[in-house]
Amino acid sequence: MFKKILVVEDFDSIGLGISAVVQNKIGVDEIVTSQYCDEAYLKIKRAKQDEAPFDLLITDLSFEKDYREAKLKGGKELVEKLREQGISIPIVVYSIEDRRAVINELMEIQKIEAYVLKGRNGLKNLEQALLAIANGDTFLSPELKNSVEKKNLFELEDYDISLLSNLAKGYSQSEIAQDFKSQGMSPSSLSSIEKRINRLKEEFEAKNAIQLVATAKDLGLI
Amino acid sequence: MFKKILVVEDFDSIGLGISAVVQNKIGVDEIVTSQYCDEAYLKIKRAKQDEAPFDLLITDLSFEKDYREAKLKGGKELVEKLREQGISIPIVVYSIEDRRAVINELMEIQKIEAYVLKGRNGLKNLEQALLAIANGDTFLSPELKNSVEKKNLFELEDYDISLLSNLAKGYSQSEIAQDFKSQGMSPSSLSSIEKRINRLKEEFEAKNAIQLVATAKDLGLI
DNA sequence: TTAAAACCTACGGATTCCCGTAAGGGTTTG
DNA sequence: CAAACCCTTACGGGAATCCGTAGGTTTTAA
Numbered sequence: 001m002f003k004k005i006l007v008v009e010d011f012d013s014i015g016l017g018i019s020a021v022v023q024n025k026i027g028v029d030e031i032v033t034s035q036y037c038d039e040a041y042l043k044i045k046r047a048k049q050d051e052a053p054f055d056l057l058i059t060d061l062s063f064e065k066d067y068r069e070a071k072l073k074g075g076k077e078l079v080e081k082l083r084e085q086g087i088s089i090p091i092v093v094y095s096i097e098d099r100r101a102v103i104n105e106l107m108e109i110q111k112i113e114a115y116v117l118k119g120r121n122g123l124k125n126l127e128q129a130l131l132a133i134a135n136g137d138t139f140l141s142p143e144l145k146n147s148v149e150k151k152n153l154f155e156l157e158d159y160d161i162s163l164l165s166n167l168a169k170g171y172s173q174s175e176i177a178q179d180f181k182s183q184g185m186s187p188s189s190l191s192s193i194e195k196r197i198n199r200l201k202e203e204f205e206a207k208n209a210i211q212l213v214a215t216a217k218d219l220g221l222i
Numbered sequence: 223m224f225k226k227i228l229v230v231e232d233f234d235s236i237g238l239g240i241s242a243v244v245q246n247k248i249g250v251d252e253i254v255t256s257q258y259c260d261e262a263y264l265k266i267k268r269a270k271q272d273e274a275p276f277d278l279l280i281t282d283l284s285f286e287k288d289y290r291e292a293k294l295k296g297g298k299e300l301v302e303k304l305r306e307q308g309i310s311i312p313i314v315v316y317s318i319e320d321r322r323a324v325i326n327e328l329m330e331i332q333k334i335e336a337y338v339l340k341g342r343n344g345l346k347n348l349e350q351a352l353l354a355i356a357n358g359d360t361f362l363s364p365e366l367k368n369s370v371e372k373k374n375l376f377e378l379e380d381y382d383i384s385l386l387s388n389l390a391k392g393y394s395q396s397e398i399a400q401d402f403k404s405q406g407m408s409p410s411s412l413s414s415i416e417k418r419i420n421r422l423k424e425e426f427e428a429k430n431a432i433q434l435v436a437t438a439k440d441l442g443l444i
Numbered sequence: 445t446t447a448a449a450a451c452c453t454a455c456g457g458a459t460t461c462c463c464g465t466a467a468g469g470g471t472t473t474g
Numbered sequence: 475c476a477a478a479c480c481c482t483t484a485c486g487g488g489a490a491t492c493c494g495t496a497g498g499t500t501t502t503a504a
Binding site: 010011012013014015016017018020021035064066094118119120121122123124126167168169170171172206207208209210211213214217218 | 232233234235236237238239240242243257286288316340341342343344345346348389390391392393394428429430431432433435436439440
Binding site: 172173194198208209 | 489490491492493
């Protein structure tokens with residue numbers, strides 16, 4: 001099925017658990033592990049150059065900071081970088097992250113092969129995911145499937161994301177207006193920004209801007 | 223060293239990682255695992271009754287809810303229950319929780335033998351912890367030792383959390399004031415709430431309430 | 445081409461938030 | 475006992491926001 005797998009996970013306990021399952025249940029001989037995204041990226045590049053590429057990547061999303069400087073802050077950045085460079089390795093993301101916005105982007109835009117939710121039965125699902133990929137299918141953890149439909153309620157433009165991010169950074173509406181003006185973004189008037197925030201508030205059923213930004217954070221939009 | 227160990231951890235990947243280390247590095251034959259605190263408690267009681275007690279407990283602190291009803295919500299409750307019942311099993315807590323208040327209570331009041339922080343080198347520390355306990359010592363993860371002194375940076379009270387949560391839910395300051403009044407919380411005046419929010423804004427270097435709630439979300443406080 | 449719709453912008457009043465000042469009560473300190 | 479201090483509460487002015495109205499431009503549809 002798979003011969004050479006790279007496991008990227010910062011916590012050693014989880015990395016060891018993954019390795020054990022991949023080795024014993026799937027029967028993979030060569031399992032390489034890394035606790036850092038930057039290192040993982042280099043290993044993938046190097047393996048490809050040596051014409052002994054990995055045929056599967058299993059990665060976490062969030063990584064704790066430590067003394068090392070990290071260019072790739074997390075699994076999302078790692079995946080983006082790989083796709084950007086045209087490296088077509090199959091990818092399984094194994095994370096505790098359960099927000100649809102994040103997961104959908106990975107599945108639909110980055111085209112990862114599987115998204116497995118860490119949890120009580122995470123490893124069982126991971127096993128199933130590997131079997132599915134070997135069959136040419138994709139895999140999504142069953143806990144997440146129920147919430148798939150509710151995703152297209154409202155399509156946010158980059159403009160809205162930018163607006164929400166600026167609010168979250170503490171800028172006032174008029175500051176944002178000036179900023180947008182100086183960047184040549186449109187619309188940029190205070191009035192329009194007010195209107196847009198109002199639309200977002202209605203959309204997310206938020207009473208005020210504070211709640212709006214809070215729910216945007218919850219949904220992983222910003 | 224140890225002959226019979228109980229590992230309590232909800233995530234299967236971590237449980238497997240712990241088991242692997244305890245088995246291979248420490249050389250324990252009999253490792254029992256449980257994904258639920260209630261079940262773990264019953265197993266300990268039963269083992270004692272059968273005169274084949276566990277001689278070590280390794281437990282997580284936080285457990286995800288699922289369909290099962292849980293009397294013991296987490297590792298803290300499990301430890302308290304055991305101590306309350308006079309069961310003197312050595313305990314290692316293995317958790318991602320790094321707040322001093324929680325850890326100090328476990329170490330000093332509940333008298334657990336070791337507190338190991340989950341992280342990149344969690345398993346290495348766990349191994350050291352087991353060796354220390356076998357020697358009759360206690361163990362605290364090295365990352366935590368430095369932070370013993372600087373724990374009083376800023377302690378958020380439940381009051382502050384409640385305040386931030388209410389803001390995130392979209393309530394205005396005067397609404398929160400009324401709510402606090404009706405609940406008999408103190409302070410409850412609009413003025414005091416303003417003051418407290420101001421203090422929080424300074425503490426988190428936030429320009430306004432929006433940014434304050436956004437950073438509180440980022441820090442996982444609410 | 446023209447009418448309708450949607451959008452950007454501007455303005456003004458009402459509300460809320462922000463921030464400094466200050467009074468009153470309780471505790472600690474000299 | 476009084477002074478100093480901390481905390482709660484109150485008040486007021488200025489800033490930011492909320493919300494409706496309205497005029498001008500662009501886009502869409504008939």
